[in-house]
Amino acid sequence: MTDAQAIARKVRECPGVAALSGGPFGTVSTYLPGDRLVGVAVREHEVEIAIVARGGRPLPALAEEIRHAVAELTGERLVDIRIDDVDLEES
Template sequence: MTTGRGRTDLRFDPAVPANPRITQPRTTPDARRIAEMVASCPGVAALTGGPFGTVATYLPGESVSGVCLRDEEIEIHVAVRYGRPIPEVAAEVREAVALLADGRRVNLTVDDVTGIEEKRKARSS
C-alpha cells in the first residue's frame, strides 16, 4: 500500500517472519508479586533494604523495598527467622521466585537473623 509520494505504509503482517536480528523485549517481572512470594516463605521474617536501604525497585508513587530488578538478575535482601538453616530458606525463596524471575538469576542476601533474643530468654527462664 502506498501513501503520498510513493511511500509504503509499514504495517504488521503476521505472515512475514520476524527479523532474527531484532531482539524481542523481555517482560519485566512484577516486583510487588516477587516481594509477596518472598514474604510468604516460612523462613523469611521480612524483606530488608540492604545495609544502606538502597535495595528497592522504584515504581510510580511507591517503592518495593528488598527487591531490586536488573536486566540479568533479581537481587533480594531478607531477614530470616532463627531456627531454620539459611541454605534451606534460600532454596525456598529461589523456588518461590523462579516462575516470576523470567529467566533471570536470583541473588539472595541474608541481612539479619531474627528471633535469637527470644530463644535465649526462653532458655534462661
C-alpha cells in the same frame, strides 16, 4: 501488579522469612510510581532479594526455598538472596 511486587509477595509467604530488608543503605529496592518497594531489586539480568530470616532454619535451605518460590516470576534471571539479619525472637 509489577514483577517486583509479585516477587515480594512470594518471598513474604515463605515461612522462614520474617521481613524484607533494604540492605545497609536501602539499595535493594525497586522504584514504583510514587513508591519504593524495599527488599527486591529487579534488573535486566538479575533479581536481588534481601531478607530478615526467622531463626532456627538453615539459611542455605531458606535461600533455595525463596529461589523456588519466585522461579516462575524471575525466568532465566540470576536470583541473588541476601540474608541481612536473623530475627531470633521470631523462631
